[in-house]
Amino acid sequence: MQGREGVRWLAVAAVCSLFCGTARADGLADLNGALARLQGQTPVKAQVESKTWRREGEGKEAEEDSGQATVAVEGGPAGLQVLYSKELLAKVEAEQRAKVRDPKTKTPTGFALGEMKATELRSMVSAAGALSREIDEAVFSGEKVDSYKGKPARLLSFTLSLDKVPEKDRKYVKKFDGGIDVWIAADGTPLASHFHIDVSGRAFVVVSFTQKTDETRQYGVSGDHLLLLRKESRNATSGAGEKVESKIIKTLQLQS
Known part of the structure; x- marks a missing residue:
């Protein structure tokens, strides 16, 4: 009797293992399927805001910079267009003139605009490509049932290798x-990462040196666009007696 029970439990375990493995594979397939269909070919308009902060050094000798800037972005079949408002350009001009008079003058608007590179802005209005490249460079390590903002979700985990270092x-x-880590909905649509x-x-x-990078992202969908609604990046490096910390928050708001 014990022998039969043992065989039965082994069979159940084998079936469970098979289906669990299939579920994990399906999660990755669902994510890749969602990324493939959310390539963002239709027109989209949005405003992207960048808030930046950086501190170099420690104690009383530490130097801090911060800034904020907003640009208008249009994406679609023709490519990416970025509109800098007259008010924004006037601020940048005023900061540059002040810096000519006093090289120590800070330029917060220009500092924030430095984080508004074309590749960054494109990934905000069309996030599928960037996320797809990231997971292609990683190794899928598992899936589990989870939740995101109180709603059911699946959590896919990937491991990065030393190849990310130059x-x-x-x-x-x-x-x-x-x-x-990528949280996905039932149909594979990314919710956050x-x-x-x-x-x-x-x-x-x-x-000796250390470097830490931590980035959280929140996604949304508009038509066939996967949008990066919010991205918060934190970086900390230290070495040779120097320490640098930074935080960058980018947010996107759709425009009609």
């Missing part, structure tokens, strides 16, 4: 940890 710097790395990298090592025998 090749010339890899020989100095002693510790590397990186990964991507979390990207992180933690690197530490030693260069030239005596110089």
Whole structure:
């Protein structure tokens, strides 16, 4: 009797293992399917705001910079167009003139605009391509049932490799940890993601360093566009007696 029971439980375990594996594979397939259909060919208009903060050094000698800027973005079959308002350009001009008079003058608007690169803005109004490339460079490590903002979701996890570090710097790395978590809806549509990298090592025998990157993203859908509604990036690096911290928050609002 015990032998029969053992065989039966082994059979159940085998079937469970098969179906669990299929469910995990389906989650990744659903995500890739959603990314394929949300390539963003129809026109979309939005405003993108960037809030930036950076601190270099520690204690009383630390220097801080912060800024804020907003641009209008239009995406579609013709490509990407960015509109800088007259008010925004006037602020940038005033900051540059003030800096000519006093090189120590801060330029908060220009500082924030420095984070409004074309690739960044494109990933806000058409996020599918960027997310697809990221998971292509990672290794799928599993799926589990989870929730996002109180609603059922599936959480897909990916592991990043040392390849994310520039090749010339890899020989100095002693510790590397990186990964991507993606929350998806029942149909595979991305709801949110979390990207992180933690690197530490030693260069030239005596110089130790650390670098941490943590990024959270919230997605939305408009037509065939996967939108990046909010992205918060935090970075911290230290080495050779220097320490730099930064935080960048970008938000997107659709325009009619």
